[in-house]
Amino acid sequence: xxxxxxxxxxxxxxxxxxxxxxxxxxxxxxxxxxxxxxxxxxxxxxxxxxxxxxxxxxxxxxxxxxxxxxxxxxxxxxxxxxxxxxxxxxxxxxxxxxxxxxxxxxxxxxxxxxxxxxxxxxxxxxxxxxxxxxxxxxxxxxxxxxxxxxxxxxxxxxxxxxxxxxxxxxxxxxxxxxxxxxxxxxxxxxxxxxxxxxxxxxxxxxxxxxxxxxxxxxxxxxxxxxxxxxxxxxxxxxxxxxxxxxxxxxxxxxxxxxxxxxxxxxxxxxxxxxxxxxxxxxxxxxxxxxxxxx
Numbered sequence: 001x002x003x004x005x006x007x008x009x010x011x012x013x014x015x016x017x018x019x020x021x022x023x024x025x026x027x028x029x030x031x032x033x034x035x036x037x038x039x040x041x042x043x044x045x046x047x048x049x050x051x052x053x054x055x056x057x058x059x060x061x062x063x064x065x066x067x068x069x070x071x072x073x074x075x076x077x078x079x080x081x082x083x084x085x086x087x088x089x090x091x092x093x094x095x096x097x098x099x100x101x102x103x104x105x106x107x108x109x110x111x112x113x114x115x116x117x118x119x120x121x122x123x124x125x126x127x128x129x130x131x132x133x134x135x136x137x138x139x140x141x142x143x144x145x146x147x148x149x150x151x152x153x154x155x156x157x158x159x160x161x162x163x164x165x166x167x168x169x170x171x172x173x174x175x176x177x178x179x180x181x182x183x184x185x186x187x188x189x190x191x192x193x194x195x196x197x198x199x200x201x202x203x204x205x206x207x208x209x210x211x212x213x214x215x216x217x218x219x220x221x222x223x224x225x226x227x228x229x230x231x232x233x234x235x236x237x238x239x240x241x242x243x244x245x246x247x248x249x250x251x252x253x254x255x256x257x258x259x260x261x262x263x264x265x266x267x268x269x270x271x272x273x274x275x276x277x278x279x280x281x282x283x284x285x286x287x288x289x290x291x292x293x294x
Contacts, residue, residue: 001125001292003062004055005169005251007135007235007285009041010067010114017045019078038279041238044072050282052079054272058289061124064133064169068115076119086119116170127294130158134170141182142194144174148183149193150200156214157204159258165294166256168216171285175248176218187254189215216254219290223266227291231271237284241275253290267291 022045027033055063056079065076077086116133134151137143155166174183185191220228233244234251255266268291274282 001061001294002059002289003064003167003169003253003292004058004060004287004289005064005253006287007066007171007251007283008051008068008072009283009285011044011069011072012041013043015043015045019048019075022049033278035277036279039240042280046280047282048072048075048079050276050280052076054282054287056080060289061121062131063119064116064131065119066116066135066171068117070115073115073117080119083122084119085122086117088115088117128162129165129167129294130162132168134168136170136172136174136183138173141180144172144183145186145194146196148186149196152187152193152216153196153201153204155216155256156211157206159214159256160206160210166258168254171251173250175250187216188218189213211258215257217257219253219255219266220269222255223269227268229270231273231286234271234286234288235284236274236286238281251285251288253288255292267293
């Protein structure tokens with residue numbers, strides 16, 4: 001199966017343009033566009049069709065998004081169509097996992113603020129696994145380290161309790177090397193996790209002898225080298241293509257080191273592009289794809 005993680009860039013320039021109006025405004029496909037005519041960030045109403053086209057033309061069965069406001073979630077649900085569903089939170093009822101399509105916004109726990117929804121193709125995946133989708137803090141390395149430690153604990157718990165593969169997608173705001181790489185180092189087992197909330201730790205506790213040394217594997221390094229794309233940076237900003245001053249790799253797809261997620265799991269890893277011929281950047285991040293065998 002193919003999964004993607006994509007930070008959409010939140011709807012910072014809201015308007016009242018509908019999805020259908022965006023579709024109706026598309027250029028005649030036989031007309032040559034004005035190459036690289038657009039610069040800087042464009043409204044979500046201009047960007048959303050390109051986001052959907054990029055993803056729906058691929059083979060994805062699952063998409064983990066970050067930074068999506070409720071309008072963006074609803075727009076993508078409309079563009080993806082009835083063969084897709086989405087969840088933003090999953091609650092447990094006994095041994096059952098109950099998905100909630102309503103989800104919660106970060107600001108008020110209802111609909112205000114950013115969502116990190118997971119979209120999935122109905123009946124597209126037949127095997128069981130756990131997928132955690134996240135967006136870590138963009139200011140504090142300490143908070144990112146805490147978030148990574150909580151994610152590691154939860155992933156370890158799921159690997160032990162379900163005995164199924166575990167994956168994490170998301171914008172870590174933490175590069176894999178250098179300054180600010182603390183979250184990446186923790187999630188990949190290079191650095192010990194920091195102390196986490198006692199209630200959370202108790203809820204997702206596993207004994208020391210259960211999958212000891214569990215960690216998350218960066219699937220870019222697990223896929224065969226010839227199946228890894230040449231693009232490296234996942235954050236590019238809304239700058240001109242020749243301005244790479246802020247480019248970095250901060251968006252990842254990880255797989256658990258438990259038996260069900262071995263080196264053979266990752267069949268391919270691709271960092272796509274958000275740039276079109278017109279100069280339109282669909283986001284300040286690039287989509288990251290992984291072909292996974294489970």
